[in-house]
Amino acid sequence: MLTSKGLYDRLLATYGPSEGWPGNRVTMMATAVMVQNTAWTAVVRAMERFPQELTAQYLLALPIEELMDYIRPCGFMRRKAETIQTVMAWYGRYDFDAAQVEAVPQERLRQELLALKGIGEETADVILLYAFHKPVFVLDAYTRRLLSRLGGTAQTDAERRVWFTAGVPEADKVYADYHWLLLEHGKRYCKKRPLCEECPLREACAQKIQEEKSS
DNA sequence: AGCCAGGGTCTAA
DNA sequence: TTAGACCATGGC
Numbered sequence: 760m761l762t763s764k765g766l767y768d769r770l771l772a773t774y775g776p777s778e779g780w781p782g783n784r785v786t787m788m789a790t791a792v793m794v795q796n797t798a799w800t801a802v803v804r805a806m807e808r809f810p811q812e813l814t815a816q817y818l819l820a821l822p823i824e825e826l827m828d829y830i831r832p833c834g835f836m837r838r839k840a841e842t843i844q845t846v847m848a849w850y851g852r853y854d855f856d857a858a859q860v861e862a863v864p865q866e867r868l869r870q871e872l873l874a875l876k877g878i879g880e881e882t883a884d885v886i887l888l889y890a891f892h893k894p895v896f897v898l899d900a901y902t903r904r905l906l907s908r909l910g911g912t913a914q915t916d917a918e919r920r921v922w923f924t925a926g927v928p929e930a931d932k933v934y935a936d937y938h939w940l941l942l943e944h945g946k947r948y949c950k951k952r953p954l955c956e957e958c959p960l961r962e963a964c965a966q967k968i969q970e971e972k973s974s
Numbered sequence: 975a976g977c978c979a980g981g982g983t984c985t986a987a
Numbered sequence: 988t989t990a991g992a993c994c995a996t997g998g999c
Binding site for chain 1: 998
Binding site: 791792794795796797798799800801802834835838842876877878879880881882885897899900901902938941942945946950 | 979981982
């Protein structure tokens with residue numbers, strides 16, 4: 760079976776280096792909430808509805824109904840509007856100063872984020888990685904699906920994390936690129952089974968594809 | 975026309 | 988502790 764490093768190299772060669780999560784830190788955190796169980800195109804449409812650039816202070820000062828209206832295209836607007844303000848209030852505990860946040864150990868930050876209503880493991884990890892440059896490997900629907908199709912036998916997220924991080928430099932830049940590459944790949948191929956014929960990873964997935972055909 | 979997106983929370987058993 | 992309902996909207 761393909762190794763994690765092999766997969767990373769293959770994806771990098773295919774799609775090139777990532778452009779990272781778009782927007783400044785605050786935009787990044789807000790869009791991380793907006794994209795929960797939502798297509799990225801909806802997030803883009805929501806961002807276009809805001810009358811100005813996002814800052815933490817602006818988002819905190821917005822009446823909740825107004826914030827809900829801006830993010831409407833993303834769905835789950837009641838919950839997400841509340842969560843966005845909750846995250847910004849959390850950022851306020853550090854005086855909206857990224858350097859202060861980054862000075863805190865990764866695991867403690869993770870616990871703080873997980874304690875916020877509306878922030879689960881994936882969103883917490885994405886914020887740690889892309890907003891505060893902590894070396895966290897992010898697991899999401901795409902990475903789980905792809906690992907399974909490669910023939911991975913990991914049953915839990917802990918096991919999946921071990922597989923993905925083995926043999927790969929433990930650096931936020933690498934994890935960020937890797938996560939982004941997995942998404943780029945997943946959006947193009949793994950969602951649509953017929954496209955497997957032209958997928959750059961088709962040999963690596965061959966066994967799984969065969970199993971599906973025969974069932 | 976229905977299915978599902980880069981999830982998370984709450985509740986019931 | 989785990990499965991299932993629910994949250995809302997838009998793209999395809």
